[in-house]
Amino acid sequence: MAGESNASLLNDHKEKHFTAGEIVRDIIIGVSDGLTVPFALAAGLSGANATSAVIVTAGVAEIAAGAISMGLGGYLAAKSEADHYMRELKREQDEIIAVPDTEAAEVAEILSEYGIQPHEYSPVVNALRKNPQAWLDFMMKFELGLEKPDPKRAMQSAMTIAIAYIVGGIVPLFPYMLISSADRAVIASVIVTLLALLIFGYGKGHFTGSKPFWSALQTTFIGAIASAAAFAMAKLVQG
């Protein structure tokens, strides 16, 4: 009994930890692209002599499209994974009932990959055979490597990514909203976005366990490369 409540507390703790980590991951996904692509698009267009008005129009349209594509796309992907999990769960359930010997052999195979001998793993296999729910959980995790998805996560993930993308995208764009000369606005945009990329990259490194300074540089580097490419392509098309 104590073991069960401890395991349950541990699972709760793991789940909260897991969700917080997933929210951070979604923010990173949204802000990474949101800071980079609108910035590069705006810089590229300014290099092709577009006015601030055109740049803001294009930028705002891109942010709306990007937020929806990433958000809705992420939602459908999460839903699809949840459907996949339920289909695999049903299939394992059917197999445990219909062909238990085959399933038991699969458990044996999993454990034998770790050098465990039949006489060592058979008590485990027999214990699972007597406990179909635990057996099912074991197969889902150790044969298929699937975690039970939280139904709330799909919507949460979509909203987080979309909002993060919008917030990220506004940063490089607002100088063009305030400064009507695109040539001057681009300088402000570069400074503001560079700072944002450095700070965000540093924070990303901190949360993901990579060296924060290195992460800051990498993130800023991507922004620089993306805007250089956008600039080059825009000039190519214009000239």
Added chain:
Amino acid sequence: MAGESNASLLNDHKEKHFTAGEIVRDIIIGVSDGLTVPFALAAGLSGANATSAVIVTAGVAEIAAGAISMGLGGYLAAKSEADHYMRELKREQDEIIAVPDTEAAEVAEILSEYGIQPHEYSPVVNALRKNPQAWLDFMMKFELGLEKPDPKRAMQSAMTIAIAYIVGGIVPLFPYMLISSADRAVIASVIVTLLALLIFGYGKGHFTGSKPFWSALQTTFIGAIASAAAFAMAKLVQG
């Protein structure tokens, strides 16, 4: 011996299966956004009375920026996961050497979550203790749920996503390259992109095991929503 070579063949088969699945997943990621965002951006700009020339400039700049952001971003994310794996591997290795009793207790805890009793799992725990390499693999997989990343995958993933994004983005954009009147080009772009989204969505459903018709509709729906939003935002800014 026979068991080892069978296991090795099975692993090879699983790895090839795994990689093929990852390449398909990366193509889906790239084409999903590549078809949607440039299409929506172009449609939005045409609604704000931009010329085909401006639209092509913006579109091409966005495709370049998007491909790099997603590609490089994906590459760094994969590298970061690989670094994370190596750090966790080192830590588990140290723990196995320094505090084997604690690690053995962790194995016991993992197995007991499946209702397996101490007298049933101790032969397994002891077998692992005698085989440090297998013990390490077991902890990486069953305690941490981490797969050993293939060093080639990061670059492969980045290139696949970037190229898929570019291919996806060209589709809605090329009508504007051929038709100088944006009002007429947008009609062609809508038709071409709608078809592409339906076909791609169908294929995506086929590969991911979701109902292909439903997937085709969902994918097209995202494209429609994204372009409607881009259109609305562009009109909002212009007017």
